[in-house]
Amino acid sequence: MKDGLVTLVGGGGFLGRYVAQALMRRGTRVRVAQRDPRQAWFLKPLGGLGQTQFVGCDVTRPDTVRRAVEGADAVVNLVGTLSGDFDRIHVDGARTVAEAAAGAGASTMVQLSAIGADPGSPSAYGRTKGEGEAAVRAAFPGATILRPSVVFGREDRFLNRFAGMMVALPVVPVLSPATRFQPVFVSDVADAVAEAVAQPAAHAGRTYALGGPEVLSMAEINRWIARAIGRDPNFLEVPDAVGALLAKLPGVPITRDQWEMLRLDNVVPADAPGLEALGVTPTPLATVAPGWLVRFRRAGRFGRRLAETA
Numbered sequence: 001m002k003d004g005l006v007t008l009v010g011g012g013g014f015l016g017r018y019v020a021q022a023l024m025r026r027g028t029r030v031r032v033a034q035r036d037p038r039q040a041w042f043l044k045p046l047g048g049l050g051q052t053q054f055v056g057c058d059v060t061r062p063d064t065v066r067r068a069v070e071g072a073d074a075v076v077n078l079v080g081t082l083s084g085d086f087d088r089i090h091v092d093g094a095r096t097v098a099e100a101a102a103g104a105g106a107s108t109m110v111q112l113s114a115i116g117a118d119p120g121s122p123s124a125y126g127r128t129k130g131e132g133e134a135a136v137r138a139a140f141p142g143a144t145i146l147r148p149s150v151v152f153g154r155e156d157r158f159l160n161r162f163a164g165m166m167v168a169l170p171v172v173p174v175l176s177p178a179t180r181f182q183p184v185f186v187s188d189v190a191d192a193v194a195e196a197v198a199q200p201a202a203h204a205g206r207t208y209a210l211g212g213p214e215v216l217s218m219a220e221i222n223r224w225i226a227r228a229i230g231r232d233p234n235f236l237e238v239p240d241a242v243g244a245l246l247a248k249l250p251g252v253p254i255t256r257d258q259w260e261m262l263r264l265d266n267v268v269p270a271d272a273p274g275l276e277a278l279g280v281t282p283t284p285l286a287t288v289a290p291g292w293l294v295r296f297r298r299a300g301r302f303g304r305r306l307a308e309t310a
Helices: 014-025 037-046 062-069 086-103 124-139 159-168 186-198 218-228 240-246 256-262 290-296 300-309
Strands: 005-009 029-034 052-056 074-077 108-112 144-148 171-175 207-210 234-238
Touching (some): 005 014, 005 062, 014 029, 029 062, 037 052, 062 086, 074 186, 159 171, 159 218, 234 240
Parallel strands (some): 005 029, 029 052, 144 207, 171 234
């Protein structure tokens, strides 16, 4: 795909910015397509002259998607939502992107899904992700589907959110403390996308589950973050019965659907090909996360240095 053109639908988001950079490092031209392309202009200086393009695109408007993928050698759909109209975004939107990619003659398509994608899932998120995969396969049979576990990185709303709670709250509630996750580094997912785009003959039509090297419960993740930021918060492990009631109340920072997702383990199935099959070595949390979580320490970077010399 060197000098080829890849359209990244949703390319200015958290994961998209890393995918764009991974592709640009390979010499690929990148067209970032999203509702407000101005929000992705920060990517322009990260590529070479003429290596980046920006275009308005809304997966709920097929005409904008067709324009965004016109002339592309490959199309990557990164659009997803944690709330709102799941069917419109995850199913209809994914179908629209796949149909447009096929109609434009793109040779490759990559669909970002999620571990737990299943038309029979109790959560609307998991159900629509599964139905979206089926819609993509129907329109573009050779699409590569990538299912990451929860993704962490400098700009994430996962590790940073929990760290912020530990700084702000005297007691930190932990919902579904026993649910297991396999957090995967955002750069590893981006490299997996770039590999799927670059080697379609090896990966077309296949599904990969992407997870990091560690499987941790929700309680273990919170304790790890606390150690990383030098805090000793009081954790309150919330029983499932109480968590289910909280998710029904207005104004709480978790929806009923997110609660249903939290009840299910989010780990790579034993028989599923993963990052290694895409030539990517999983990155441990401790290797990279302390570098940005340091801002949650009491004295920031200075606190970290004091702790290391103590």
